Amino acid sequence: MAEGGTGGPGRAAGTTRHLPVRTPYALAAADLRARLVPLGPDTPWLGTDPHGAQAVAETGAHSLIVVPLTLRGAVLGLVSLYRCGASEPFDEDDVSLAVTAATRASLAIDNARRYEREHVIASTVQRRLLPQAERQQAAVDTAHVLLPGRDSGCWFDTIALSGARTALVVGGVAGEGLQSAIAMGQLRTVIQALAGLDLEPEEVLARLKDTADRLADERASLPPADGLHGEPLSAGCVYGVYDPFTRTCTVARAGHPAPLIVGPDGRAVPLEVPEGPGLFSADSALFAPAVVTLEEGSLLAFCTAELLSGDRAPERITRALARPGRSLQQLGDDIVYALPDDTRAAGAALLLARTGTVSDHLVATWDLADEATTPATARVLVRDRLQGWGLDEDTVDATELIVSELVTNAVRYGTPPLRLRLLLDSTLTCEVHDGSTAAPHLRHARTVDEGGRGLFIVSRLASHWGARHGPDGKVLWTEQELPDDPAASAASAAPAG
Structure with missing residues (x-):
């Protein structure tokens, strides 16, 4: 049983211990009622708890309130409050105040447990919906880093296309919890299907946004009592296609940062990609692609927005990519090591690609x-x-x-x-x-x-x-x-x- 408060005289806070029978602690946990207990050398139940008796004697504790932490008939723990020395003993008003505080604490603990459980489920769903291993492509090497955090809507993908081309995708659905992970899985499935149609990147994103709009309409049509009815959807995606025969990468983006590129000489390669509307936005502007010709061995970094937040974030990432003699996985780890702590808490996705050619x-x-x-x-x-x-x-x-x-x-x-x-x-x-x-x-x-x-x-x-x-x-x-x-x-x- 976990005890809150001081953990009892002489006990470390937060300790877990067995409750001796025939004590106020065991009785409070059994009948879910708070107890006001005077303490003294002749208190009979202290004989069943020698460690507690010694602590009471050493600290001079003379008054005890034991309050069970309960919710929906279940015991979450106990709060034990002591007064020692010359302080006034507890009275019934103190008991009422302790019960009120314990009730609020129980709700907070339950909410924290629920949040943690949903976060674990959402993170598990997110991982299961993403590629389980790096996919070998004809003329490009890839590696990824997925940072777990509050945001469970991040995704990445590498998709083999006809003609030895490779589609590189990173996106994210804003928000926390299971619904964000589900929306992410829907968008990822759609973009995989669209990629198989050999469409240009801007056409893929235009059709993806059409699907996103339908998903938003479905959510808006839910009954007002449904918790998702008034919850807005927001998502972004960047989609690039690398062609090893022309050594070009064609990129389009929807409310998402453009990729960063570093040439084999370690210098940043400029790429200005017109920003298209977000996937669930009301904006109906057209998507426009950008095309860049790359030297063999160039590095591309497709990042979620969280990785590019903060001062000089793009420069920090390009410096990490310029380090020679590093594998893609090592470069990805280097980028993560240099991130601010708050970025890691939010969660993010990073997809790295090194371009090649076909023999x-x-x-x-x-x-x-x-x-x-x-x-x-x-x-x-x-x-x-x-x-x-x-x-x-x-x-x-x-x-x-x-x-x-x-x-x-x-x-x-x-x-x-x-x-x-x-x-x-x-x-x-x-x-x-x-x-x-x-x-x-x-x-x-x-x-x-x-x-x-x-x-x-x-x-x-x-x-x-x-x-x-x-x-x-x-x-x-x-x-x-x-x-x-x-x-x-x-x-x-x-x-x-």
């Missing part, structure tokens, strides 16, 4: 003629390249058929220039570019139809497929799962130099 030995690119014989030429080129990479015959045959269908589609319905690219990583990616912006669609051909099955065949042979559009046309791409890690074998077999 020339793992990429093959050809410019194709806009001719009827081009599909056959493409099949020969693909077979030769895949055999050079040491892929199995089943994969070669399937890829040959996929490329034939994609190139045929580009020749028939697209416009020049035509380009074919193969990328070998943990998966095999095929890309066919043409100058048309017309979007392809999967058809289900009838039995008597002589054509219209190209994309259907592609969808059956590939694990994933899609189309992404740009200012100079579109790219049809496919991904095939590979049984082993052929990229390592192909790289080791490539000629040196």
